[in-house]
Amino acid sequence: MKLTKDILKDHNEKIVLKTIRQLGEASRTTISRVTGLSTAAVTNITARLLEAGLIRENRHGKSKGGRRPILLGINEKHSWAVGVKIGYLYLYFVVTDLLGTPVLEHEVSLSSADPDGVVEKIVEFVDTVAKIPEYSNRRFLGVGIGVSGSVDDERGIVRSSYILNWRNVPIGSMLKERIKAPVLVYNDVDSFAVAHYAIGKAKNYRNCIFITVGSGVGGAMILDGKLYTGRGGAGEIGHMTIVHNGRKCSCGSRGCLEAEIAFDAIVERIQKRTKKEILKKRFSATTEDEAIRYIQDAVRFDRASVHHVFDEMGTLLGMAIKNIINIFAPDYLLVGGEALLFGEFFLEKAISVARENTFGDLGDAVVIDVDEMGEVAWAQGVVLNLIEREVFQVEGY
C-alpha cells in the first residue's frame, strides 16, 4: 500500500490538477487559458502529472478535420480512500476513488461500541482492501470517519456521543497511529451534509439545513457555502426543546425533538395507543432495525394508530423546521434518515406546518427536499473533504 506523502508540493501543479477536475476534461490550451499559466508551463506541469499517474490523456476530443486534440482528465484510479460511518453496533464503509466516487460499500456489525474494537475493525478493513490486487498499486489517501455526537474535527476527538457512550475519545489519533495515513473525523450528520452539498441536490444552494430522523435526530448546516460547526458540535437540532417537560432524552434533558419524534418515541406511542394484542405484546425495540420492523408491523396491523402517531410526530417536526427556517432563512432544507421509510405518514404534515407558520415569507422561498442518496452519504462526505484536503486544496486559490 502506497501512502500519500506530499502528493503534490508545487502550487501550480495543484492549480492545474484542480482545473482539470473542474472541467472534467480539458486540452492543454484550455488549461492555459483558464489558469493564466503559459502554455509552456502547462506542458511541463501536465507532463509531471502524467508521470505521477494523476491524470491521463483521452483522445476523443472533437475536431473539424485534422488531428483530434488530446484531452486531459483525472485518473481516478490513481488513489483510493475509505469513509466509515460509526453507527450503533455497526460500521458502514465506503471505498472511493480519487474523485470521491464510491467503488465499494460494506457493512460490518460490532458486538460492542468500545473505541479500541472500532479502531481494530477499521484497520482490518483498510488492510483487506489494500490487499486486493487492483488497490495494492494505488495510493492510499486515508480514512474519513463520520460519528454521532459532538466532535472536535480539528483534533479528531469525539467529545461526547450518547449513542456510543463515548467521552473525549481521540479516535482520529488512535486510528492514525495504526494506519500511518491521514484521518479526518466529522460528526456523521456533518458528513451527510457535505456529501449532499458536494455532489447531491444541495449543490446549487448556498445556505442549506439538513435534518435526519431515525433512531436519533441529527442536524447540520452549510451556511454561505461552508459547513458551520461553531466551536465544534453546532447543529444539534435534535436537542432543541420542543415539548416543555416532555419525554426524557438520551442527553439528560427533557422534551428534546429527538426524545419526542425518534423511533423510540414512535414505537412507544403506537404501543400505548393500539388495541391490537400483537403490537401491545412486542414492545422492546432496542436497535434501529427492530424499531423499523415494529413500525412496519404496525402499518400492517393497525394503520389507523400509525397515522395518528405520525401525524403528531409530523406536527412536532414541522414546528422544529419552522423554528430553524426563522433563524437561518435557508435556501434549501433536506430531510433524511431512516424515518423516510415512513415518509408517507408524516412528511406532508411536517412541511405544511413548517411553511404555514414561518415568519413573513421565509417559508415560501425555501426548497424542502428529501434524501435520495441514502446511507452512503454519512460516510462519503467526510472522505470527500479528506481527499480535497490531501490532494486538491490550494492555499489561497
Ligand SMILES: [Zn+2]
Ligand atoms: Zn436531548
